[in-house]
Amino acid sequence: MKKLCIIGGMGPLASCEFNRRIILSSPAKTDQDHIETLLISDNLMPDRTQAILTGDDQDLLARFKSHFELGESWGADFFAIPCNTSHYFMDDFKKMTNKKILNMVDLAISDAGDNICVLATRGTYKTGIYRKAIEGAGKNLIELTEDEKDLSMETIYRIKAGEEARQENFPEFQAMIQEKLEAGGKILLACTELSLIKFDDPRIIDAMDSLVRAVIDEVY
Known part of the structure; x- marks a missing residue:
């Protein structure tokens, strides 16, 4: 083995x-x-x-x-x-x-849908690694505003700091996810801290999985 x-x-x-x-x-x-x-x-x-x-x-x-x-x-x-x-x-x-x-990046993109909203760190956004992979796969990246990127980063670092990874602890983050889903996109959790939050919606893809x-x- x-x-x-x-x-x-x-x-x-x-x-x-x-x-x-x-x-x-x-x-x-x-x-x-x-x-x-x-x-x-x-x-x-x-x-x-x-x-x-x-x-x-x-x-x-x-x-x-x-x-x-x-x-x-x-x-x-x-x-x-x-x-x-x-x-x-x-x-x-x-x-x-x-x-x-x-x-993990290529694997996650393969599992995601055609319209993908990536939730990640500022470092991941800066590198463009998911953008390149999404475009290379012929899929569409749903752009986030700078405030939305900040919200994603803040959520990640709050979890790193020891805050319990429960949806109800991050209402603004949860509201942003719901807004993107209602607009027809798929959410890609592209930070393993976000993987610690339990989501049951099949439209939310976890790169860790x-x-x-x-x-x-x-x-x-």
Whole structure:
């Protein structure tokens, strides 16, 4: 069975949730049937948005390189990184390992509809990684106002700060989502902190779930 290395800690709770969803999605019947997994939860990883906005990314890249090396020495067959913003550095990551790295951005776009509203960090918006993937797939990106982007970022960092990820704790954010849905779009949760909020609407696509399915497909 293939062995998985998760490079996480961005944030720590989101990484735990990602691993939990993998376990729950597995067809395993015994402990030994589950995917052998190395979870690297590096909560000291520099803020990805700040690294992108300032260009000061050397420490971040050095930490990723050490994690890829650790994963390879452990025997990982492939890697998953449950952090959307960090996928901006995918070209750099591919130079750090010859093992497969699942691309959460491409996977999420494949699962989303034709009209997509992306909720993410300022760093993700700045990089345009989802814009490029959406346009490359021939789909339409629903643009957000600057205030709406700020609201998305504020919600993410409130969750990082320890606020419980419940819909009722973020009424303005929830109202924005409802407005976009009523306009005919699909919502794409493109930050793993937002994955911690429980949504039951099938029009809300979670990039974390896309990555979970890809892990399961890679192994079983």
